[in-house]
Amino acid sequence: MELDYKVVFAKRKTLTITVERDRSVVVTAPEGTSLEKVRQVVESRKLWLYEKTRHAQKYNPLPHAPGKELVTGESLLYLGRQYRIELVDDSNHIQFAQKFLVPRSVASKPSLFRTWLMARAEEKILPRVAIHAKNLGVEYKEAKIGDGKYRWGSCTPNDNVIFNWRLIKAPMFVIDYVVVHELAHLIEQNHTPRFWNIVKAQAPTMEKAKMWLQSFGNLLEQDI
Template identity: 80%
Template sequence: MELNYKTIFAKRKTLTITVERDRSIVVTAPEGTAPEKIRQLVESRKLWLYEKTRHVQKYDPLPHPPGKELVTGESLPYLGRLYRIELVEGDGEIRFEQKFIVPRAHAGQSPAFRAWFIAQAEEKILPRVASHARNLGVAYKEAKIGQGKYRWGSCTPQDNVILNWRLIKAPMFVIDYVVVHELAHLIEQNHTPRFWNIVRSQAPGMDKAKAWLQKNGALLEQEL
C-alpha cells in the first residue's frame, strides 16, 4: 500500500509525522533531510498511518443538521453553551447579553457572526496562551487565531501558536486543553508519554476535554 504525504521542511532537529482531520499525512522534517530518510519514517509508521487514515469518523455525527439562518429562535454555541438569537431592528453590531442580539440587517449573513466569533476568540483565548505559557515555563514567538478547518491548533516550527477560531464555541476547559497541548510541543515535539504527562499536569481535565471534542467536534466545525 502506497501512502501519499506532504513534507514540510523547517528549522528543527527531529522528524514528526501527523494525520490531519481530513486524513492527509504531513511530515515535518529538518531542512536538508534526505527524502529516503523521510520515506523510511513513513514506512516505519505505515500500520499506524493506515489505521488513522481509515478511521471511520474522527468525531461523533451530528444528531441533525444545525440551522445556519440568523433568525429569531435559532441558537448558536458559545463557550460551551447554546444561546438564543433575537433579531432586532437596525444595522448596528451583534451584541451578546446572555443571548445574541442581532440587528436585522445581518439576518442571513453568516460572515458577520463569524467575524464576531473571531473577535471573541482573540479577546478570550489569546490571554490563555500567555497564562499557560508562564505556567509551563515556555516562550512562544506569536499567538494568533487562525481560520483553518482541520486543526484545533498548531505549534509551528517557528514557535508560533495558532488556534482555530471555532474553539470559542467550546467550554473553557476544552480551550485550555488545546492551548496547553500546543504549548507542550515547545517542550516535547512528539506525542510521547512525556508529552501527555506535561499536558495532563497543566490541563487536568484533558480526558474530559478529549471526550467533549469527540462528541461535539462536528458541531464546532460548522461555520456557525
C-alpha cells in the same frame, strides 16, 4: 498497501508526523532531509499510522447539523452552550447577554457574525495562552487566531502558536486543553509519553476534553 502522505520541509531539528482530522498524513521534516529518509521513518511508523487513520471515533465524519440561519428562535453554540438568537431593530452591533442580540441589518450577512466570533476568540483565548505559557515555563513568539481547516491549533517551527477561531464555540476546559497541547510542543515536539504527561499535568481534564472534541467537534466546524 501504500500510505499517501505529504512532506513539508521547515527550519527545525526533528521530523514529526501528523494525522489531520481529514485522515491525511503530513510529515514535517528538517530542511535538507532526503525523501528516502522520510520514507524510512514513515515505513517505521506505518502500523501506528494505519491505526490512526482508521480510528472510527476520532476520524470518521459525523453528520453535520444543518447550516444555521440568523433568525429569531435559532440557537448558536458559544463557549460550550447553545444560546438563542433574537433579532433587534435598535442596534448596529451584535451583543451577547445570555442570548445573541443580532441587528436585522446583520441577519442577512453571516460573515459579520463570523467576524464577531473571531473577535471573541481573540478576546477569550489569547489571554489563556499567556497564562498557560507562564505556568508551563515556555515562551512563544506570537499567539494568534486563525482559520485552519483541519486543526484546532498548531505550533509552528518558529515557535508561533495558532488557534482555530471556531474553538470559541467549545467549553473553556476544551479551549484550555487545546492551548496547553500546542504550548507543550514547545517542550516536546512529538506525542511521546512525556508530552502527554506535560499536557495532563497542566490540563487535568484532558481526557474529558478529547472526548468532547470527538463527540461534538463536527459542530464547531460550521462557519456560524
